[in-house]
Amino acid sequence: MADIVKVGLVGASAGAGWSSVAHIPALQAASGIELAAVCTSRSESAAAAGEAYGVPSYFDVRDLVAQEDIDVVSVVVRVPKHRELAMAALEAGKHVFSEWPLGANLAEAEEMATGARKAGVVTAVGLQGRHDPTLTYIRQLHAEGWFGQIVAVDVTMLSGGALAHSSADAWMGVKANGANFMTIVGGHTLDAISYCLSPFAELSASVATRLPEWQLSDTRETIHVDAPDSIVVSGALAGGAPVSLHAASVPHNAAGWRMQIYGTEGTIVASTSGLPQITPITLSGARGSDALEELALPTGLSDGFPGGPAGNVGRAYQHMAEAIGSGQSFSPDFAHAEGVHRLLDLIEQSSTAGTSVSVS
Numbered sequence: 001m002a003d004i005v006k007v008g009l010v011g012a013s014a015g016a017g018w019s020s021v022a023h024i025p026a027l028q029a030a031s032g033i034e035l036a037a038v039c040t041s042r043s044e045s046a047a048a049a050g051e052a053y054g055v056p057s058y059f060d061v062r063d064l065v066a067q068e069d070i071d072v073v074s075v076v077v078r079v080p081k082h083r084e085l086a087m088a089a090l091e092a093g094k095h096v097f098s099e100w101p102l103g104a105n106l107a108e109a110e111e112m113a114t115g116a117r118k119a120g121v122v123t124a125v126g127l128q129g130r131h132d133p134t135l136t137y138i139r140q141l142h143a144e145g146w147f148g149q150i151v152a153v154d155v156t157m158l159s160g161g162a163l164a165h166s167s168a169d170a171w172m173g174v175k176a177n178g179a180n181f182m183t184i185v186g187g188h189t190l191d192a193i194s195y196c197l198s199p200f201a202e203l204s205a206s207v208a209t210r211l212p213e214w215q216l217s218d219t220r221e222t223i224h225v226d227a228p229d230s231i232v233v234s235g236a237l238a239g240g241a242p243v244s245l246h247a248a249s250v251p252h253n254a255a256g257w258r259m260q261i262y263g264t265e266g267t268i269v270a271s272t273s274g275l276p277q278i279t280p281i282t283l284s285g286a287r288g289s290d291a292l293e294e295l296a297l298p299t300g301l302s303d304g305f306p307g308g309p310a311g312n313v314g315r316a317y318q319h320m321a322e323a324i325g326s327g328q329s330f331s332p333d334f335a336h337a338e339g340v341h342r343l344l345d346l347i348e349q350s351s352t353a354g355t356s357v358s359v360s
Contacts, residue, residue, distance in 0.1 A: 005034070007036055009074045013040055014045070016209055030308055036069065036070060037050075062088075070094065071094065073096050075096065079179040096124070099125075099348045100340075103178065112334050114133070126316070129191060129276055134280075138197075149263060150197070150262070152260070154260045156255065157186075159254050164217055169216075173225030185275065188276075190245070192259070203347065203350060204350050206350075209226060210230045212224060212225055230248040257274070257276045267285060269292060278309050282294065
C-alpha cells in the first residue's frame, strides 16, 4: 500500500450535500490520506464531481472498488444504500468508512459488521464525536478521577427544524429508511455519553412521534410520518452513575445540546447550540464548591483541523489512515456501530414493553 491512503468517495456530488461540507474539506485537512476518486449514481453528476475535485469519477460502485489504487471506500449516501455499497467494498477487500447510521436497521448493521470481520480490513463509522477534542477532554478527566464519584449525569438535546422539512427530507419521515431523529441525533448523543463516561448498563425509555405530520416547506404538502422524534431515557452507566437523557425535535427556539456531570469532587457543564459532533462546545467546570468557569483545552488536544463539520470528520480520516498504516485497530468501527444500533433497539424495546432493560 502507498504511504498516502487513497480514498474513493461514494456520494460526492459537486458542491452539494454532506460530502461537500464535511468529507471533502476533511480529506484536504487530514494527513496521510487523500481523495483519489469519486462515485455518484449518474454519469452526469459523476463527471461534474470529478471535474470539481480533480480526480477520476465513476457512476458504478463496482468500477470504483475494482481500482487497485483505491485503499478506502467512503460511503456518504442515504442510509438505505449503505449496506449495498459497503458490502461491495468489503467483498473487494477495501477498507471502508461509512457514515452513521451504519445500516437502516440492526440486522443490516450486524451483516455489515460480520462482513468487515471476515474481510479483515479497517472500518470506520461516522460517529465523529469520538474524535472531538472537547469530548475527549471530558473523557480524560473522567479517566483521571477528576469527578470523584459521579452522582448525576443529565443530558438534553433539543433540536430545531421540526416544522421546516422540505420534500427532499420526506424520506426521513419513514422509520424503515433508518435515518431519522432517533437514529441520527439520538445515536450520536447516546454515543457521546458512552464515550465521555462509560457505556449504559441498564435503562428504561419512552420513544414517541410527537409530530406525526409534516407540512413540507416547499410544496406545502402535508405528509404522515412514523419516525420517532422524542426520546426519554433514564438509567445507569457502567460503574453505577445515574443518567437521564431527553432528546426531542422541537418546532421553535431549540436550546441545542447540554451535558451536566456532577461528581463529589468536580462538576462539568458542556453545551452547544447545535450537535456536539459538529458545532463548537462551550466547556465550564469547577472543583468542589468553586464557581463554574470556562475551561480551556489542554495544548495536546489543540490541532490545526478546521471548525465545523469538517473538523471531527478530518480527525477520523487521519486516525483511520494511521490505523491502516500501522496495522492497528480503529474505533469507532463497524463492530462499535453494531453496538450502538443494538442500544437503540433496546431503547425501543423498553419503550414498547414499559420496562427497564439490561444492556450487555
